[in-house]
Amino acid sequence: MITEDDIANYLAITPDFFERHAQLLAQVQLTSPHGNRAVSLQERQAEMLREKIKALEHRIMDMVRHGTENVMTADRLQRWTRTLLTWRDTRQLPWEVLSGLQRQFMVPQTGLKLWDLDAAYAEEGYVQNVSDDVKALATSLTTPYCGLNAGFEAASWLNDPQQAVSLALLPLRAEPEQPAFGLLVLASPDAQRYHAEMGTDFLERIGQLAGAALSRLRA
Structure with missing residues (x-):
């Protein structure tokens, strides 16, 4: 048949x-x-x-929207980087890294710890109470960690750890192959702000720029 x-x-x-x-x-x-x-x-x-034309129109609109968002993000990154490059007070530079991220990228909470710095910074809050576990974790990260806050010690560096539902942990290095000398924390009450499936390219750039800027504090 x-x-x-x-x-x-x-x-x-x-x-x-x-x-x-x-x-x-x-x-x-x-x-x-x-x-x-x-x-x-x-x-x-x-x-x-x-129907095909309508679907293509929606795709084009999404592409335009994402392109506009990327341009805005690039502008924010440029402004933040320019501030880091021109900042003269190295003692206050770590705090400016954090406040700049909150201003430019609307990050609800940020935290930072550094180690192996010049002795002149030994009394600063950003070098106090850093455990060996945190140092080992930072050095082990080849890319930023993004996901739920599973009781990380780094969350205790935030102003309101209870509101840190999702985290991004960014290792700070002077050079890509060197051990980490710091760990940067970005936190949000939104569980989807930082999640395991998200791309980390942009966060990696932030970590690289922050690490390069803060390397001025090292011995």
């Missing part, structure tokens, strides 16, 4: 069939997806084209 697949295959390999039987095109009636009424094959094809 001839099956529907046989008919479909025949029509696919015989493109001139409807040229020889043009009257069939006018006789074919299909059910409209927008109701129970019957429509011609040409009208159904027109509806399918309109």
Whole structure:
């Protein structure tokens, strides 16, 4: 018996069939997806084209929106980087790193600890009470950690640890292959702000820039 697949295959390999039987095109009636009424094959094809065009328009709108967001993010990153490059008070530079991230990128909470700095900074709050576990964690991170706050010690550096539902932990290095000399924490009450499936390219840039700027405090 001839099956529907046989008919479909025949029509696919015989493109001139409807040229020889043009009257069939006018006789074919299909059910409209927008109701129970019957429509011609040409009208159904027109509806399918309109749906494809609408889907493409939505994709273009998404691309434009993402492009605009990327430009705005790049502008914020440039302003933050410019401030780090021109900041003269190295003692206050770590605090400016944190406040700049909050201002430019609307990060609800930020925290920071540094180690192996010049002895001149030994009494600063950002070098106090750093455990060996934190140092080992920072050095082990090759990319930022993003996910739920699972009781990380670094969350205790924040002003309100109870509101830190999701975290991004960024290791700070003077050079890519060197051990970390600091750990930067970004926190949010939104569980989806920092999650395991998100891309980390932008966070890596922030960590690299912060690490390069703060390397001025090292011995």
